[in-house]
Amino acid sequence: MDYGKVVRPQVASMNPYTPGTTVSQAKTKYGLSSVVKLSSNENPLGTSPLAAAAVAAVDDLNIYVDDDHLELRRRLAEPYGLGVEHVLVGHGSNDVVRTLFSAFVAPGDEVVVADPTFSLFPKDAVLFGGVPVKVPLRDGVHDLDAMRAAVTARTxxxxxxxxxxxTSTRVERDAFARFAQALPDGVILMLDQAYREYMPPGSVEGTDWVKERPxxxxxxxxxxxxxxxxxRFGYALGDPELLSYAQRVRIPFGVSRPAEVAALAALDDHDFVRRSLDTNEAGKAMLYPALADLGLHVYASAANFLAVAVPGTANDAYEAMLRRGIVTRSGDALGMPGRLRITIGTAEQNALVVAALRSLVAAAA
Ligand SMILES: Cc1ncc(COP(=O)(O)O)c(C=O)c1O
Known part of the structure; x- marks a missing residue:
């Protein structure tokens, strides 16, 4: 049977999402007993203890969750002066993106994205018959002027x-304001701020624009x-009327009770948040000068990871790091050749990264 005939053409030409190497894959490949995973920008301190305790206390797994998630949505919206109806929840923000694209992207619609960027966006555009319009970054940063210029009547x-x-880079607040104001009304502006909490003061606060631009x-x-x-818990904040269309197509009960209670408890875990942000800042303070010492360029990071230029190819550097028990992401797979994407870890993990990069540099000399 030629299944090529039964599958939608958009899907037939698609590659599956390739996640980073797992710890067990890395251990098996190089016979390692301990592996540091710095490939997916996870929190190196683990899970919020309050969230973990809330999950452990969950019962009623036989009963469907209250799918309105009113308390959670209220808590998520409140800090920004928004309401429950401004919040669309999902099984991770990837799921929310899928819901939003299914509601808004029709065949032939253009979706303007940066290149490289998070691969889900061009992929979901294609899935719904849309056309990704890729605009190269400029010096590692979204080229907002070029993105604005790429907008057509079909966008x-x-x-x-x-x-x-x-790339870990952020856009400048003033440039973003000019860009957002210049976009035609009928164009949806999707702002993915998965790493918002790590951003330095003066960064774009997306929710201001939810209020400013419908x-x-x-x-x-x-x-x-x-x-x-x-x-798995993520959410979107947006205009209630616009989101009401996405609410119609979201998967019912897509946020489980464990996810709901954990998401709520995590919001109260100020101690974990503080320690996590402090660890990230301390990591940057240690890594920037260490990388400069090694002569390795890194973009200024507004997140919890670094895009580090390496000697030789990214794939070779990735493999050399893996052999030493450090899992990173090769920029070759991410549209960022010549660089590794490395999560900022604990002090101990960061020291291992620097030592491994030092031997890479020495081997290349
Ligand atoms: C830019 C960006 N958006 C979204 C996500 C994924 O978010 P979630 O785990 O909520 O689906 C990631 C994860 O790496 C990301 O880098």
């Missing part, structure tokens, strides 16, 4: 990932700062 959506994955949608997640990547 349905413009996606800004801030900070951008894989067709603006901000994406957030509990996968990073709150250490809940495995549990």
């Amino acid at each position: 349905r959506m413009v996606v800004v990932v801030d900070p951008n994955n894989p 067709a603006t949608i901000v994406l957030r997640t509990h996968s990073k700062l709150y250490g809940l990547a495995a549990l």
